[in-house]
Amino acid sequence: MPVDQPRPAHNPLEESHIDEVALSTVLRTVPLGAAVLAGSAVALVVLGYLAIYLFVFLPRGIVG
């Protein structure tokens, strides 16, 4: 058998069987992960804002 014969392109989509139920499960889980990630990031920003407000801005005294 010749070694350098070109082989047909491998297309995983042709071979894989997409299960509708599994796809539905994944589509439910992915947005939840995005929500958790975005929620954590926003929570960190809000905590940083509150920390600077309480421990830096207010002790610097009144101004107006």
Next chain:
Amino acid sequence: MTDQPRETHERWVLGTELTWAFGVGVLVAATISIIVFTALTLNINPPSNVERIDPKTLHLSGEFSEQNLGTLVAADGTVTARIIATQFAFVPHCIALPRGRPVTLRLASPDVIHGILITGTNVNTMVVPGYVAQVHTEFTKSGELLMPCHEYCGLGHSEMWATVQVLSAAEFKPDSDGRVSCARR
């Protein structure tokens, strides 16, 4: 995907987006509430004063003539410091102010735009020629604080700074005219 699960899924995604939008709305409302609460209860506001003055003549007569510059304690006990910000110095160079008493800083510029901040405090304002910049504050700690110009005003900008000497009640002694100068240390 059949129509039924897709419809259920889209409804779930819409619910997620509405929940997120509600959360963002709550955060924005909380931030605005904190700003309003601070302004109403602690009297912390952005300095705002619209008061015109002629920059060409402010040193000749009136409030910002030389004899009126510096700290003055009025008969009713109010403390006002008048300062000229000019290229490239503050006049006077040292400002004596009391600790634990409300004070008013009034600044004017005869030339270009300057800006001031007092380190370790929330005092921070622009000094625009043609207007009187005014800041009310109260110092909580004694000591010498740096007051640099924070708006680029020319080649000597980096040399433009003054000292604010915050004095205790025992050290803050007005003379017979109500004027207070920096203590020698």
